[in-house]
Every structure is written in C-alpha cells, then in structure tokens.
Amino acid sequence: MIFNFAKSNNLTKKFDKVFYRNLFQLAIDGPAASGKSSTARMAAQQLNFEYIDSGAMYRAVTLAALRQNLSPTLLEDVSKIAQLAATSHIHLHTTFDPPPLPLTHSIPSSSITSSLPQTLVYLNGEDVTYEIRSPEITNNVSGIASNLDVRKVLVEKQRALASGIYDENQNKFSPTPLIKKSPKGTVMDGRDVGTVILPNADLKIFVTASAKVRATRRFKELQQQSYSKRISQIIDFNKVLEDLEKRDKSDYERKISPLKKANDALFLDSSHMSVTEQVDKIVELVLKRAKEKNIDL
Numbered sequence: 223m224i225f226n227f228a229k230s231n232n233l234t235k236k237f238d239k240v241f242y243r244n245l246f247q248l249a250i251d252g253p254a255a256s257g258k259s260s261t262a263r264m265a266a267q268q269l270n271f272e273y274i275d276s277g278a279m280y281r282a283v284t285l286a287a288l289r290q291n292l293s294p295t296l297l298e299d300v301s302k303i304a305q306l307a308a309t310s311h312i313h314l315h316t317t318f319d320p321p322p323l324p325l326t327h328s329i330p331s332s333s334i335t336s337s338l339p340q341t342l343v344y345l346n347g348e349d350v351t352y353e354i355r356s357p358e359i360t361n362n363v364s365g366i367a368s369n370l371d372v373r374k375v376l377v378e379k380q381r382a383l384a385s386g387i388y389d390e391n392q393n394k395f396s397p398t399p400l401i402k403k404s405p406k407g408t409v410m411d412g413r414d415v416g417t418v419i420l421p422n423a424d425l426k427i428f429v430t431a432s433a434k435v436r437a438t439r440r441f442k443e444l445q446q447q448s449y450s451k452r453i454s455q456i457i458d459f460n461k462v463l464e465d466l467e468k469r470d471k472s473d474y475e476r477k478i479s480p481l482k483k484a485n486d487a488l489f490l491d492s493s494h495m496s497v498t499e500q501v502d503k504i505v506e507l508v509l510k511r512a513k514e515k516n517i518d519l
C-alpha cells in the first residue's frame with residue numbers, strides 16, 4: 223500500500239488544529255548518545271506524556287531493508303526501501319513501570335528508582351527491540367535515513383502518531399483521532415523533530431554533549447548489554463567513538479532534514495549533567511512553558 227501523502231498531511235493538519243490544540247508537544251533533538259531518549263522517556267513518565275522514539279522507526283526500516291539485502295546506496299533499491307517503510311507495521315510501546323507518578327513540582331526524578339521506562343519496538347508484529355540496536359543497524363541507519371522517500375513516509379507517520387491519527391497496528395491513517403491513553407502531551411525525540419516533524423512544538427530542546435562523553439556513554443551501554451546477554455565481546459572504545467563521529471557527520475551534513483537546532487530550540491549541554499539532572503531540567507522547562515501558554519498539565 224502506498225500512502226497518499228497530500229491527503230494524510232491534510233488530515234494531520236486538520237486534527238492538529240481541531241483536537242490536539244491543548245496537548246503539549248515537546249520536541250527533543252540532538253546527536254547520538256546525547257541522552258535524548260532516556261531523558262525523554264523519564265520526562266514522559268513524570269509528565270504523563272506519550273513518548274515517540276522517531277529514531278527507532280528509522281532503525282526498524284533499516285532492519286527490514288537489510289533483511290531483504292537492500293542497500294541504501296543502490297539506486298534500484300532506494301524505492302524498494304521507501305516502499306518497505308510504507309508497508310511495514312512499526313509499533314512502539316513504551317512501558318512505564320511503575321505507573322506515572324502524580325505530577326507535582328516537588329517530586330524529583332531521582333525518586334524513580336525501580337525499573338526505568340523502556341520502549342519496545344515491533345516490526346510487523348515481531349519484537350525487534352534489541353535487534354535494532356545492533357552495530358550493524360547503527361552503522362547503516364544514517365544511509366537509510368538520508369533517503370528522501372523514506373523520510374516522507376516516516377515523517378507522515380510520526381506526525382500522525384503525535385496527533386493520534388495513525389493506527390500502528392493497522393498501518394493506516396485514521397479519519398478520526400484514536401482513543402488511546404489519555405496523555406497530557408507528547409514527547410518525541412530524534413534529529414528533525416523541532417525542525418520538520420513538529421515545527422510548532424510547544425517546547426523544543428536540543429541536547430548535546432562532547433563526542434568523547436557521548437562515546438563513553440555508548441561504550442558503557444554496549445558493555446552492559448554484552449554483560450547482561452552473557453556475550454563475551456571485546457568492545458573497542460576508539461571504534462565506538464569513530465562510528466559515532468561518522469554517524470554525526472552523516473546526520474549533520476545530509477541534504478534532507480539534517481540534524482540541526484531549530485531557531486527556537488533551547489540548547490542543553492548534558493556533558494556534565496546526570497540523567498536525573500537532565501530530566502529535572504526538562505520537566506522544569508515544560509512546566510514553565512505550559513504555564514506561560516496556559517496549557518493545563
């Protein structure tokens with residue numbers, strides 16, 4: 223099935239305007255391992271927001287393409303990959319355990335100690351949560367994400383998800399907003415959320431940290447993963463840093479929707495912040511902006 227972009231775009235605009243005016247939209251962009259997704263998920267948990275991991279959608283399409291031996295650099299494969307992006311059912315499910323805390327200004331995120339929220343990713347019904355984080359996917363995702371047709375398809379799905387008019391299970395746009403949970407807002411993270419996907423977001427944050435700090439975080443994460451899966455694997459820090467810098471370059475320099483701070487985004491350097499400090503800062507900024515805009519959270 224090929225989507226009618228013009229039609230779905232109109233739908234998105236219509237429902238954004240009519241039904242979702244009062245839902246807070248938080249856009250978080252930044253380079254790899256800057257801390258976007260962990261802070262976005264924890265902030266979503268505290269604020270009772272829906273969380274949308276736009277990068278996971280590019281990763282899922284990359285997995286689908288690699289499974290079919292399609293290459294983003296081969297012209298004849300490019301339209302097939304866009305077709306895959308359109309026809310694949312990509313379902314994101316973030317589990318908040320424990321359930322969201324009641325929102326008060328005095329609960330710091332450090333009080334959430336038990337399990338951290340995590341996002342399960344399903345591709346055509348199959349749980350691919352871990353597979354999409356493999357080095358093979360990580361090293362190929364930027365190439366797929368620089369494809370204009372793939373972006374068109376995913377951006378429409380991402381906008382529709384944020385507006386509640388995309389049914390992930392059916393892979394269909396809905397003419398009426400779907401009654402899901404009743405979140406007070408949406409937080410989406412990625413590379414072009416503030417610039418392209420949600421240009422009218424109520425608050426935009428561009429998170430970054432030095433490449434060395436980010437590579438150290440990824441390195442620890444990979445070590446932890448191999449330890450928990452009991453895989454004995456040597457992880458080379460220099461290789462992690464090199465891969466991360468290569469992906470940064472591709473994301474910052476691509477022609478279509480490059481990674482860029484939106485003009486109205488706030489800059490957050492997380493190099494010397496803990497995850498808890500990042501979450502607390504973001505929640506504080508959301509509450510302040512909601513108050514200014516008379517949005518009831």
Ligand SMILES: Nc1ncnc2c1ncn2[C@@H]1O[C@H](COP(=O)(O)OP(=O)(O)O)[C@@H](O)[C@H]1O
Pocket residue numbers: 252253254255256257258259260261439440443492495496497500
């Ligand atoms: N401020 C921080 N200090 C230390 N580790 C962090 C910080 N922010 C995130 N992390 C860790 O770094 C890794 C990458 O963070 P993640 O949120 O996945 O980044 P991104 O979504 O930007 O790629 C994760 O293991 C996360 O727990």
Ligand SMILES: Nc1ccn([C@@H]2O[C@H](COP(=O)(O)OP(=O)(O)O)[C@@H](O)[C@H]2O)c(=O)n1
Pocket residue numbers: 253254255256259276277278280281363364365367368411412413414415469473
């Ligand atoms: N909105 C987005 C999100 C991700 N992406 C692409 O998808 C890749 C993976 O995104 P991600 O958020 O999962 O990556 P990490 O920051 O977690 O490493 C990025 O390197 C980008 O190339 C994008 O182009 N646009």
